[in-house]
Amino acid sequence: MLSRTAENLYWLARYIERAEYLARTIEATLRVTALPSAYVGQTNEWDSALQTAGMNFGFHAKQEIADEESVVEYIAFAPDNPSSIRNCIEAARLNARSVRTALTGEMWDTINGAWLELQSVWSNGTKSREQLARFLRFVQETSLRFDGSAYRTMLRNDAYWFSRLGLHLERADNTARILDVKYHLLLPQDEHVGGPLDYYQWTSILRSVSALTAYHWVYRETLKPWLIADLLILNDTLPRSLASCYGNLVRNLDQIGVAYGRQGAAQRHARGIRNRLEHSHIDDIFQRGLHEFIQEFIADNNRLGEIIGKQYLI
Amino acid sequence: MAVAFDEMNGLDGALRPAYEELSRWLAETPPDALEHRRAEAELLFRRIGITFAVYGEAESTERLIPFDVIPRIISGKEWSRLEAGLKQRTRAINMFLKDLYHGRDILRAGVVPDDLVFQNPAFRPEMNGQDVPHDVYVHIAGIDIVRTDPDEFYVLEDNARTPSGVSYMLENREIMMRLFPDLFARHRVAPVEKYPDELLSCLRSVAPRSASTEPTVALLTPGVYNSAFYEHSFLADKLGVELVEGRDLIVKNDEVFMRTTEGLKRVDVLYRRLDDDYIDPLTFRPDSALGVPGLMSAYMAGNITLANAVGTGIADDKAMYSYMPDIVKFYLGEEPILKNVPTWRCREAGDLAYVLDNLGDLVVKEVHGSGGYGMLIGPAATKATIEAFRDKLKREPEGFIAQPTLALSTCPTCTASGLAPRHVDLRPFVLTGSKNINVVPGGLTRVALQEGSLVVNSSQGGGTKDTWILDE
Numbered sequence: 051m052l053s054r055t056a057e058n059l060y061w062l063a064r065y066i067e068r069a070e071y072l073a074r075t076i077e078a079t080l081r082v083t084a085l086p087s088a089y090v091g092q093t094n095e096w097d098s099a100l101q102t103a104g105m106n107f108g109f110h111a112k113q114e115i116a117d118e119e120s121v122v123e124y125i126a127f128a129p130d131n132p133s134s135i136r137n138c139i140e141a142a143r144l145n146a147r148s149v150r151t152a153l154t155g156e157m158w159d160t161i162n163g164a165w166l167e168l169q170s171v172w173s174n175g176t177k178s179r180e181q182l183a184r185f186l187r188f189v190q191e192t193s194l195r196f197d198g199s200a201y202r203t204m205l206r207n208d209a210y211w212f213s214r215l216g217l218h219l220e221r222a223d224n225t226a227r228i229l230d231v232k233y234h235l236l237l238p239q240d241e242h243v244g245g246p247l248d249y250y251q252w253t254s255i256l257r258s259v260s261a262l263t264a265y266h267w268v269y270r271e272t273l274k275p276w277l278i279a280d281l282l283i284l285n286d287t288l289p290r291s292l293a294s295c296y297g298n299l300v301r302n303l304d305q306i307g308v309a310y311g312r313q314g315a316a317q318r319h320a321r322g323i324r325n326r327l328e329h330s331h332i333d334d335i336f337q338r339g340l341h342e343f344i345q346e347f348i349a350d351n352n353r354l355g356e357i358i359g360k361q362y363l364i
Numbered sequence: 365m366a367v368a369f370d371e372m373n374g375l376d377g378a379l380r381p382a383y384e385e386l387s388r389w390l391a392e393t394p395p396d397a398l399e400h401r402r403a404e405a406e407l408l409f410r411r412i413g414i415t416f417a418v419y420g421e422a423e424s425t426e427r428l429i430p431f432d433v434i435p436r437i438i439s440g441k442e443w444s445r446l447e448a449g450l451k452q453r454t455r456a457i458n459m460f461l462k463d464l465y466h467g468r469d470i471l472r473a474g475v476v477p478d479d480l481v482f483q484n485p486a487f488r489p490e491m492n493g494q495d496v497p498h499d500v501y502v503h504i505a506g507i508d509i510v511r512t513d514p515d516e517f518y519v520l521e522d523n524a525r526t527p528s529g530v531s532y533m534l535e536n537r538e539i540m541m542r543l544f545p546d547l548f549a550r551h552r553v554a555p556v557e558k559y560p561d562e563l564l565s566c567l568r569s570v571a572p573r574s575a576s577t578e579p580t581v582a583l584l585t586p587g588v589y590n591s592a593f594y595e596h597s598f599l600a601d602k603l604g605v606e607l608v609e610g611r612d613l614i615v616k617n618d619e620v621f622m623r624t625t626e627g628l629k630r631v632d633v634l635y636r637r638l639d640d641d642y643i644d645p646l647t648f649r650p651d652s653a654l655g656v657p658g659l660m661s662a663y664m665a666g667n668i669t670l671a672n673a674v675g676t677g678i679a680d681d682k683a684m685y686s687y688m689p690d691i692v693k694f695y696l697g698e699e700p701i702l703k704n705v706p707t708w709r710c711r712e713a714g715d716l717a718y719v720l721d722n723l724g725d726l727v728v729k730e731v732h733g734s735g736g737y738g739m740l741i742g743p744a745a746t747k748a749t750i751e752a753f754r755d756k757l758k759r760e761p762e763g764f765i766a767q768p769t770l771a772l773s774t775c776p777t778c779t780a781s782g783l784a785p786r787h788v789d790l791r792p793f794v795l796t797g798s799k800n801i802n803v804v805p806g807g808l809t810r811v812a813l814q815e816g817s818l819v820v821n822s823s824q825g826g827g828t829k830d831t832w833i834l835d836e
Contacts (some may be wrong), residue, residue, distance in 0.1 A: 149585070166410065
């Protein structure tokens, strides 16, 4: 396969995954801010949304006040924000268009259809909360359809594996970013855990990665910060956990390695990260420092992206 | 202008045999059902993404070429004559190109004037004395045909560089079969879907000698912003070959390789949809970022086949066009089966005088123009435009040819006010391989959607139709 094709597939999957994550972030933030202020406290949830999206610098370079209207506009629609949902879908469609031959008809249909809808229905942004809710659902459904059609229709060859690499790398980054921004909430430092303020913030973390129900199934307990961290970091039955993403990254890289008859730095690096996750215990992670652990993970994850690029995409 | 020949209703309104079944079907089908199907077709085209970009407009304004759901029908007998003519003409074009870049018999015989070749920017001196595999220069030709009466087809233009439109021939058919299965069941329409297979075997057959027994073919596109990008990706997909851009290719030791996830892989045949000027910045335009540095030296070394060959533009030049009947006779010793539209060469004083006297009745075309740009359609032009053109002609007569305004045939077409005759042309695609020359029965019918208009180019608002060759 052409290196450029692999690269486009990889980025296509990343952009779609990112668009979905951003939509979930907005949705989770809306839920928290809709609560009476007694439950939310003094924190600015919209600033926090910008941080989990990795967009706070970009946003504040242009605007002072992060309120609902300006942040939603910036994350969802801003043409000058390279990672806005709209730009993610546009970039995904451009990637898809240049590698159409590597996509199945269903995948193209999903991404092209979404792009057309973006232009016809959503070209002026959203005016009301109802519209915004519809838009966010549209983004999530696009991602689900795209992922589902890839899963159901693609040949299991390098094209599939490279696009999965993009998806899992992006997903791991997104989960880690939420943890990084909210780690202070997860630290079991004082006895007030379980108060309404923390409770709704924790819910919002879980909602951002679509894991609220999963939490209850796994732990059958009220929300506890260290268990939330355990779920999102180490539980490989949760599709968005770091452990699950790395299980998939290792598997897909191995499949590429077998198909090409050659392994390399990317396989080794990914296996190293997975092994660390496999042999970690949440207590040790807290002991050594949750923040440091996540920061290290984010750096390692980025490094894997670079290595994959060098090994296959250039 | 005379009344145009209508392909369904002839000159006198008498239904022609090839259209009998269609006519019955049209009578049975309520107009709003047609309109409904037309809307459905448009939706399909839009979703599949069969679009073309218009230069000078933003990328987001990819346009649809309007599709007309009424097929254009050509009888088997008409087609076989057309097919023979197309093959004959393409054979002559290939011999002509070989001759121009080798012995130049035709120039010595005085059939074609020297300066028309040597002063032409489409002539590539780099190709002098250069052999190309199997002497095939034009592997893919798109020859534009018009019709003026029941018996005569005229060649309007020979496209010998990188002719496009074949994806529309194929997609139009797919969509028609989806929307009108019943109509197909009532006709015996020759299939076109073999085209990609034939193109691939044509391309493989002309691989260079240094290629392996399983030559690697790739399609070179200028990229996703090119107006014909959809066609490039469509064809690469149907052929099952890589769609490469210049940056995917690298030349090492005069061999061409593509960068893959498994390292470099040699390419033997490049179906390039990139003009000569852009393919190699070391040889042609140094500012081209689309090409591949060193491609020409690999080509000269005989390690890659370019389809079409470099320098074929000299054969589809509009000034050269007027010599095509003589070219056919010269190489084949046969009478041309397909006629040329009578053409005045403004470079010749007598012709120029006639053209200047009759500008209001003629179509004047730039010799190097394409896509309907830079033409004068005398009968439809204002006095001021005609006068402006007169100045241009006097300043640079060798840049123009002139033709009578033909009464192009019409076909029934869906319009806002119901079915109405609209002018059409036809672009069939001729494939020349090492042994065979093939024409898939069909082609791209372009239709001028404006009443009375003769301009069918997609860049000028023309539409397309499915073209049916009846298998009789």
